[in-house]
Every structure is written in structure tokens, then in C-alpha cells.
Amino acid sequence: TGPETVSPTGQPTGADQARVAQSGAYLTTAQGTRLYDTDHSLKAGARGPVLLQDHHLREKITHFDHERIPERVVHARGAAAHGVFRGYGTAAGVCRAAFLGKDVETPVFVRFSTVLGSRGSADTVRDTRGFATKFYTSEGTFDLVGNNIPVFFVQDAIKFPDIVHAGKPHPDREIPQAQSAHDTFWDFVTLHTEATHHTLWNMSDRGIPRSYRMMEGFGVHTFRLVDADGGTTLAKFHWKPKLGVHSLVWEEAQIINGVDPDFHRRDLADAIEAGAYPQWELGIQTFPDTPEQTFEGIDLLDPTNIVPEELAPVQPIGLLTLNANPSNFFAETEQVAFHPGHLVPGIDITDDPLLSGRLFSYLDTQISRLGGPNFAQIPINRPHAPVNDMLRDGMHQTAVHRGVAPYRPNSLDGGCPFLAGADTGAYVETPVQVPAAKKVREAPVSFADHFSQPRLFWLSMSPVEREHIIGAYTFELGKCYEQAIKERGLRVLANIDSELCRRVAEGLGLPAPEPTVPLAEVAPSPALSQVGRTWPAQ
Numbered sequence: 072t073g074p075e076t077v078s079p080t081g082q083p084t085g086a087d088q089a090r091v092a093q094s095g096a097y098l099t100t101a102q103g104t105r106l107y108d109t110d111h112s113l114k115a116g117a118r119g120p121v122l123l124q125d126h127h128l129r130e131k132i133t134h135f136d137h138e139r140i141p142e143r144v145v146h147a148r149g150a151a152a153h154g155v156f157r158g159y160g161t162a163a164g165v166c167r168a169a170f171l172g173k174d175v176e177t178p179v180f181v182r183f184s185t186v187l188g189s190r191g192s193a194d195t196v197r198d199t200r201g202f203a204t205k206f207y208t209s210e211g212t213f214d215l216v217g218n219n220i221p222v223f224f225v226q227d228a229i230k231f232p233d234i235v236h237a238g239k240p241h242p243d244r245e246i247p248q249a250q251s252a253h254d255t256f257w258d259f260v261t262l263h264t265e266a267t268h269h270t271l272w273n274m275s276d277r278g279i280p281r282s283y284r285m286m287e288g289f290g291v292h293t294f295r296l297v298d299a300d301g302g303t304t305l306a307k308f309h310w311k312p313k314l315g316v317h318s319l320v321w322e323e324a325q326i327i328n329g330v331d332p333d334f335h336r337r338d339l340a341d342a343i344e345a346g347a348y349p350q351w352e353l354g355i356q357t358f359p360d361t362p363e364q365t366f367e368g369i370d371l372l373d374p375t376n377i378v379p380e381e382l383a384p385v386q387p388i389g390l391l392t393l394n395a396n397p398s399n400f401f402a403e404t405e406q407v408a409f410h411p412g413h414l415v416p417g418i419d420i421t422d423d424p425l426l427s428g429r430l431f432s433y434l435d436t437q438i439s440r441l442g443g444p445n446f447a448q449i450p451i452n453r454p455h456a457p458v459n460d461m462l463r464d465g466m467h468q469t470a471v472h473r474g475v476a477p478y479r480p481n482s483l484d485g486g487c488p489f490l491a492g493a494d495t496g497a498y499v500e501t502p503v504q505v506p507a508a509k510k511v512r513e514a515p516v517s518f519a520d521h522f523s524q525p526r527l528f529w530l531s532m533s534p535v536e537r538e539h540i541i542g543a544y545t546f547e548l549g550k551c552y553e554q555a556i557k558e559r560g561l562r563v564l565a566n567i568d569s570e571l572c573r574r575v576a577e578g579l580g581l582p583a584p585e586p587t588v589p590l591a592e593v594a595p596s597p598a599l600s601q602v603g604r605t606w607p608a609q
């Protein structure tokens with residue numbers, strides 16, 4: 072499958088090229104010429120100078136010199152697996168996507184990652200984890216590019232470079248936040264109080280998962296689902312691990328970082344190799360698609376919010392099973408390119424400003440990371456649905472397109488490819504009403520409450536989970552060099568809960584400040600405190 076290719080010389084093309092690069096019994100140059108020696112440079116005499124005319128030496132070293140590609144600007148460290156997704160058919164009432172149909176099986180590729188560390192960093196650091204799934208559906212590729220934490224640090228994508236600059240290793244000494252330098256991260260998240268909710272999740276046990284197999288996943292944003300009649304429903308996606316949600320404790324995580332920095336990567340690969348295939352149920356929370364796009368007073372376009380499962384239960388819609396390890400890390404795990412804009416009929420976006428920026432960012436970064444605009448032709452990125460596009464040429468073009476008329480309409484090439492309609496599988500955007508409004512650079516008033524949901528999370532924690540959170544804040548803020556940042560951190564905690572603030576202040580040896588906003592009145596959500604428990608009950 073993939074772009075239709077022909078080879079004028081009759082050689083295999085596309086996926087078969089991998090086989091071509093490793094066929095035949097003899098070692099050859101890249102041009103197929105057989106080699107008699109690959110251990111010695113061509114020299115003038117056994118001890119003589121090396122000759123420039125040694126093509127094999129130059130080819131071997133030149134190729135090696137270019138083996139590395141840039142690592143991802145975020146989520147550089149990851150591990151991935153192949154699998155299958157089986158729809159339950161239970162989403163049919165709200166979503167027309169074919170892959171969600173009853174017993175429809177769709178191949179998938181899932182990449183888990185940390186966010187801030189480089190490609191060679193350790194697995195069990197305190198961080199958010201990526202959970203990105205590529206569904207190779209019959210209607211085109213759908214990517215659900217999520218995290219293991221259901222909220223995000225910033226409400227607007229224009230601030231994404233800022234949070235990432237603040238979280239990456241210090242620019243002067245290149246010391247990662249997770250070791251001894253913490254000032255930039257805490258500087259940012261205490262100045263931007265919208266980051267409080269995500270940071271609190273990071274400081275909880277969710278920030279140090281036991282295994283990729285034991286994490287929840289979240290699409291974070293609210294999406295718009297479209298049914299067969301064009302009716303719409305707002306929804307949030309959830310992955311629920313069959314093994315339950317489990318975490319490490321901080322001391323374990325630190326020891327494992329030193330003893331086995333590949334702990335999560337190894338755990339995933341070993342489990343699959345042993346036949347203990349990890350499974351997750353995909354579920355949706357659904358909300359009426361009203362003009363306000365709110366639910367029980369919660370702004371559904373604000374990615375720093377969750378909707379408690381007590382208010383909107385997660386309804387299971389399918390089962391993911393990971394059952395095969397990649398055969399080549401670079402070809403698959405490193406070159407896979409996810410994009411939140413890879414959507415299929417039945418799944419549409421909302422106006423969440425964080426999502427809007429993401430729709431631009433992924434394609435843009437992949438053009439430089441994967442060397443040009445043709446990375447959809449890399450085997451791991453090829454759709455399993457037929458492709459017939461008018462995209463031509465460019466760096467790393469491997470398809471040999473036929474015809475002379477890659478434009479529409481045309482009267483050559485025996486006629487244009489057909490345009491589909493909604494009834495023949497076209498992706499048709501939902502005709503949502505756009506409000507008449509002035510252009511402004513500002514956030515809506517409904518994005519202003521930064522503390523109610525963090526307080527909800529804190530109050531939902533069990534006593535032992537609270538101890539872990541207190542310990543994490545005390546450790547992390549304690550690593551800041553700047554006293555002013557520690558004090559500002561305590562002012563943020565005072566607005567979540569006075570006990571949390573008091574205990575961390577005690578640990579830091581600083582006075583506990585008073586809250587600057589009234590502490591929100593919220594009812595704890597037992598469903599938020601899932602660590603060490605199994606879902607669904609087994």
C-alpha cells in the first residue's frame with residue numbers, strides 16, 4: 072500500500088526497497104558492486120598513505136557521518152510497539168468513524184515517550200509521558216497524540232516554546248531539571264499559574280509511572296465527534312490500561328535511573344516478547360455540543376481542565392492490544408511522525424487554542440526532522456488506505472509518479488481522480504458557526520480560574536498519595552537556587568490547599584503564606600485517584 076509507484080527498470084520500489092538493501096549473499100557497495108575487503112583502506116603500500124581514490128572507504132565513512140537525524144524537539148526519548156485496535160461498535164451513535172465499528176480490526180503503532188529528556192536520557196524521571204497512537208484505518212490514518220496526564224501546562228500554543236524552553240536543561244550548563252538545576256521550570260510555572268494543574272499531576276505519582284503498560288492516556292483536548300447523520304457531540308478520549316494504573320515511588324525511580332536507565336523501554340519490549348501483550352480500553356466522555364461548549368460550568372476548550380468521571384463517565388469504545396516489537400528502532404520508532412491533524416471522517420477538532428497551534432507545529436517540525444516534505448512515504452508513516460495525491464517531487468521523493476497532470480481539473484492522463492463526497496468517505500469539516508468577533512490577543516474570562524481543579528485533584532488524593540506530593544514539591548522546589556522562586560512556589564500552593572502549602576513550607580524551612588484567592592469549594596473525585604487500582608474492576 073502507500074503511494075502507487077512504478078519502476079521503469081522493473082526493480083521493486085517502496086517497501087520492497089528495504090529488502091533490496093539487504094538481498095543477495097555477498098557484501099556490496101550501495102551500488103551493488105561486490106566487495107572483497109571492507110577492513111582495510113586502499114593505500115600506497117601496506118604502510119603508505121591512504122588513497123583518495125578509495126571509493127569504498129569514502130562511501131562507508133560518508134554514510135556513517137550522516138547516520139543521525141535531529142532528535143524530536145520534545146518527546147525525543149521513546150519506545151514503541153505495533154498492535155491492533157478492535158472497535159466495540161459502542162461509539163456508533165455518536166461517531167461515524169469506520170474503525171470504531173463493531174469488531175473492526177485496525178493495525179496500530181504506538182509510541183510512548185518522556186517529554187523533556189534527550190534521546191539518551193533515563194526512563195524513570197519525573198515527567199509527563201507521551202502516548203501517541205497511529206491507527207492505520209481504511210479511511211486514512213488517524214493519530215491520537217496524547218499524554219498520560221489529562222491537562223496541559225499552557226492554554227495557548229503560542230506559549231509552548233516558552234514552557235519547553237523553561238523545562239529543557241539550563242542553557243548555560245546543559246544540566247537537566249531532573250538533576251540539580253530547577254530554577255527555569257519553577258520560575259515559569261509559578262509565574263504562569265495556568266500551569267498549576269499539570270504541575271500538580273507531575274508532582275503526584277502520575278509523574279513516575281511504573282511501566283508504560285500501566286499508564287492511562289488522554290487526548291487532552293475536547294474533540295467533536297460526528298455521527299452518520301451529521302449530528303455532533305463533544306468528546307474527550309481516554310486510554311485505560313487493563314493492568315491498572317501503577318507508579319514507582321521516588322526512591323525507586325531514582326535508583327532505577329542509575330541502575331537501568333532503559334527500564335521502561337525494556338519492560339515494554341520484554342512483556343511483548345514474552346506474550347504478555349499490554350492492553351488498553353479506549354473510552355470517551357461525551358458532552359452535548361452546545362454553542363457555549365461548556366459542561367457543568369467547565370470550559371471544554373480550556374486544556375487545563377478535566378471533566379470529573381463522576382460527572383461524565385468514560386464509556387468504553389474499543390480495545391488496543393500491543394503484540395509486536397519494532398524490528399528496527401530507527402526505521403519505526405524514530406521515524407514515525409504523528410500529527411493531531413491526521414483525522415478521519417467522524418472525528419473533528421474544536422477551537423481549543425492549544426490544539427490549533429499543534430495542528431501547525433507537528434508537520435512543520437517533521438519537515439526538518441525527517442528531511443523534507445515526503446516523510447509520509449517512509450514505511451511506518453504510510454497510510455494503509457489507498458493514496459492518490461497531487462503532491463510531487465521534493466527532498467527524498469521515492470515514488471515514481473505516472474502521468475503529466477498533477478492538477479485539477481485536467482483533460483490529460485485519462486481524467487482526474489474522483490473527488491469524494493461525505494457519502495463516499497470524504498473528510499468534510501463540520502460547518503460550525505464562527506462567532507462574529509473582533510481580532511484580539513487575549514484569553515477568555517472562562518480560562519481565568521487556575522486553582523479550582525488543582526484543589527479538586529489534591530482533595531481527591533489518598534493520604535499516602537498526598538505524602539508523595541508533599542515530598543515531591545519539597546524536593547523539587549528545594550533544588551531551586553533562587554529563594555524568590557521557592558517563595559512564589561509556596562504562594563501558588565497556598566491557593567491550592569493550606570495543609571499542602573504548610574507542609575512544603577516546613578520542608579523548605581520557609582514561612583507558609585496566606586492564599587491570595589479564596590480556596591475553591593469542590594467535591595473530591597475518587598476517580599482521579601487511580602494509582603495502584605485496577606480499571607475496570609477485574
Ligand code: HEM
Nearest residue numbers: 143146182201202203217218223228231291428429432436
Ligand atoms: C511531540 C503530545 C502540545 C509540539 C509530541 C508527542 C506527543 C505529544 C505524544 C510525541 C510524538 C511521538 O511519539 O513521536 C502533546 C500533547 C499536547 C502537546 C498531549 C497538549 C495537549 C503541544 C503543543 C505543541 C507541540 C502545544 C506546539 C505548539 C510538539 C512537537 C513534537 C511533539 C514539535 C515533536 C514532533 C516530532 O518531531 O515528530 N507531542 N503535545 N505539542 N509535540 Fe506535542
